[in-house]
Amino acid sequence: MPADVGVVNRRPVGEQVRPGGTRLLAVGAVVAGLALIAYLVAIATHPMDATLKGFDLQVYLGGAHQALHHESGLYSWIYDGHPGIQFTYTPFAALVFAAGHAVSFKTLMALVTIASIVALFATIWIAFRELGWQGQARLGATLLVFGLVLWTEPVQRELFLGQVELVLMGLITWDVCQPDQRPWKGAITGILAGIDLIPAIYILYLLVTRRFRQAAVAAGAFVVTVVIGFIGLPHASVTWWLHGDFFQASRTGFVGSYQNQSLRGIMTRLIGSVNGAEAPWFVVAVIVLAAGLAAAVILDRRGHSFAALMAVALTGLLVSPISWDHHWVWIAPGLALIIDTAVRAGRAGRADGAGRPGLRAAWYALAAAVLIVFAAWPEFWKAKAGLLEGGLINFVPAASFPHGDNPAYPEYHWHGLQLIEGNLELLAGLGLFVVLLIVVARLGKHRLRRPARA
Numbered sequence: 001m002p003a004d005v006g007v008v009n010r011r012p013v014g015e016q017v018r019p020g021g022t023r024l025l026a027v028g029a030v031v032a033g034l035a036l037i038a039y040l041v042a043i044a045t046h047p048m049d050a051t052l053k054g055f056d057l058q059v060y061l062g063g064a065h066q067a068l069h070h071e072s073g074l075y076s077w078i079y080d081g082h083p084g085i086q087f088t089y090t091p092f093a094a095l096v097f098a099a100g101h102a103v104s105f106k107t108l109m110a111l112v113t114i115a116s117i118v119a120l121f122a123t124i125w126i127a128f129r130e131l132g133w134q135g136q137a138r139l140g141a142t143l144l145v146f147g148l149v150l151w152t153e154p155v156q157r158e159l160f161l162g163q164v165e166l167v168l169m170g171l172i173t174w175d176v177c178q179p180d181q182r183p184w185k186g187a188i189t190g191i192l193a194g195i196d197l198i199p200a201i202y203i204l205y206l207l208v209t210r211r212f213r214q215a216a217v218a219a220g221a222f223v224v225t226v227v228i229g230f231i232g233l234p235h236a237s238v239t240w241w242l243h244g245d246f247f248q249a250s251r252t253g254f255v256g257s258y259q260n261q262s263l264r265g266i267m268t269r270l271i272g273s274v275n276g277a278e279a280p281w282f283v284v285a286v287i288v289l290a291a292g293l294a295a296a297v298i299l300d301r302r303g304h305s306f307a308a309l310m311a312v313a314l315t316g317l318l319v320s321p322i323s324w325d326h327h328w329v330w331i332a333p334g335l336a337l338i339i340d341t342a343v344r345a346g347r348a349g350r351a352d353g354a355g356r357p358g359l360r361a362a363w364y365a366l367a368a369a370v371l372i373v374f375a376a377w378p379e380f381w382k383a384k385a386g387l388l389e390g391g392l393i394n395f396v397p398a399a400s401f402p403h404g405d406n407p408a409y410p411e412y413h414w415h416g417l418q419l420i421e422g423n424l425e426l427l428a429g430l431g432l433f434v435v436l437l438i439v440v441a442r443l444g445k446h447r448l449r450r451p452a453r454a
Contacts, residue, residue: 021136028143035147054109057162060097061105063087067094067233074236075245084253084403090246091229091236093195112162119170120155120332121146126173127336130306145339149332152374153391154425158326165329168192172199173333176309180211186218193218194225197246198327201316202309208293209300209308249321250274254402256411258393261425262323263288269423272412274405285319292318292433295440302443310334311436318429325393328425331374334432338367366435373428396422 043051059079066077066087074094079085087094100108124145128138149155158165175188186206193200203222206215230237240246249255249264256268256277263284268277292315299308313330317323342363345356378390396418397410414422 021140024140024144025136026140028140028147031147032143032150033147035150039150048106048109051160052109052113052162053160054105054112054162055160057100057109057112058105059085059087060089060093060162061100061108063089064094064097064100067091067236068098071233072235072239074233075239075251082401082403084401086251088251089196090194090225091233091240092225094236095228095232096195109162112164112167113159116159116164116166117150119166120149120329123166123170123173123333124149124336126170126177127306127333128340130177131336131340133340141336141339145332145336148371149329149335151376152329152331152371153376153393154326154328154331154374156376157324157391158329161326163326164196165326168196168199169329169333172202173309176202176206177306180214184217186211186214186216187221190218190221190223191225193222194229198316198320201312204293205296205309205312208297209305250404252322254399254404254406254409254411255322256405256409257402258396258398258411258422259325260322261317261325261328261393261423261429262320263318263426264321265323266423266426269411269414272407281321288433289315289319291315291437295436298440298443306333307337310337311440314429314433314436318426318433323426325391325425328374328429331370335367335370338363338370342367370428370432373424392421392424398422 062079063074063077063086067074070077074087074091077087089097103111121142125138125142128141133141155166157163171188171192175185178185186203189199189202189206193203200222203215203218206212206218226237226241229240245251255264255274257265258269260268264277264281267281267284268274271277271280292311296308296311296315299305299311310330310333314334317327317330320327342360345363346360373392375392376390377392396414399406399409399411402409411422420427
């Protein structure tokens with residue numbers, strides 16, 4: 001790949017990364033070890049409600065219980081008297097979550113937490129494999145990034161809530177990064193889309209990158225989940241699929257909530273109306289979706305399939321009607337991509353192997369900026385500030401358990417730095433999207449000048 005493009009992605013033939021494997025392994029082990037120890041100490045020294053409350057997991061279990069005992073009311077059920085807290089997943093998901101009632105909540109929360117942490121590590125491990133890292137360098141880089149992202153706001157928020165986003169991310173990454181020759185590649189992605197509709201964008205990615213068989217497998221698996229839902233929960237399935245409940249973003253509460261770090265979230269907050277922002281958001285979302293998928297196609301055709309996958313993940317976060325703060329756990333493999341690009345930028349360049357230190361420094365600065373923006377910063381000035389849920393977006397005034405629309409919601413009245421602070425994760429995502437488009441444009445420009453090497 002041309003050195004002046006400034007990005008590298010998928011394991012180029014004969015090009016493996018081994019940047020000081022022994023030293024990197026030592027540093028990574030120390031960082032990961034300290035991060036895990038700090039996390040375990042925080043859990044041991046704080047009440048469970050302050051560290052592993054599992055609020056969303058309780059909602060999943062409540063919805064599953066409702067589905068099994070009062071199926072027809074699944075999508076009118078509300079949690080603990082909060083109208084903005086409803087079951088927002090498919091009927092198939094309700095059947096899956098019902099398995100959680102087989103163990104105590106405390107045991108289930110522990111299992112979900114362990115599975116999420118393992119999935120986080122596995123996702124980063126796969127990322128560096130796809131980027132061509134091997135041996136000690138790969139393990140060291142994985143440990144380093146794992147230790148850093150464990151203490152980011154999206155990851156800590158996900159663990160606190162008992163969410164499944166880390167597991168979904170790990171499974172999608174594993175599935176999409178399988179060799180195209182695998183007969184069931186795409187099946188896991190299709191099943192996950194049958195639980196939470198957001199992964200459906202990866203089926204679209206398989207389609208636009210001309211992996212037609214894999215896209216068909218994914219779509220088929222998705223259809224199977226819908227059929228299972230109709231068989232197991234027919235009334236709920238009619239409500240969800242045929243009455244259009246799956247299209248109602250307001251089921252999750254107030255779409256302008258500060259925790260919704262998506263384009264629709266910020267546009268709702270700026271325009272000051274849920275309904276008034278819907279049409280403009282749809283137009284913007286279509287444009288961003290088209291640009292993001294086009295970028296993914298170009299990257300994939302140039303042999304950078306992992307960068308293409310990250311482009312799709314970022315695009316999905318931006319255009320989804322709801323992208324809660326914990327959905328941004330995709331910064332973990334994204335950070336691996338940025339670091340890989342920095343390493344390669346430092347090694348590529350002139351024939352004397354001197355590399356391009358300016359470009360390398362820029363990519364490392366971008367990685368540092370991502371960590372700073374998404375870090376789990378506690379509110380140090382508060383005596384009882386939570387150690388695990390902190391984050392810059394949590395410092396702004398916000399409505400508590402909001403639903404519907406109300407001109408009095410604090411999110412409509414932000415001013416000054418609050419507008420930046422409260423939208424910070426989304427603004428960072430938009431910045432990364434601009435970087436993506438610039439890189440892809442440079443790839444296309446260089447291709448016109450000189451064909452890329454195999």
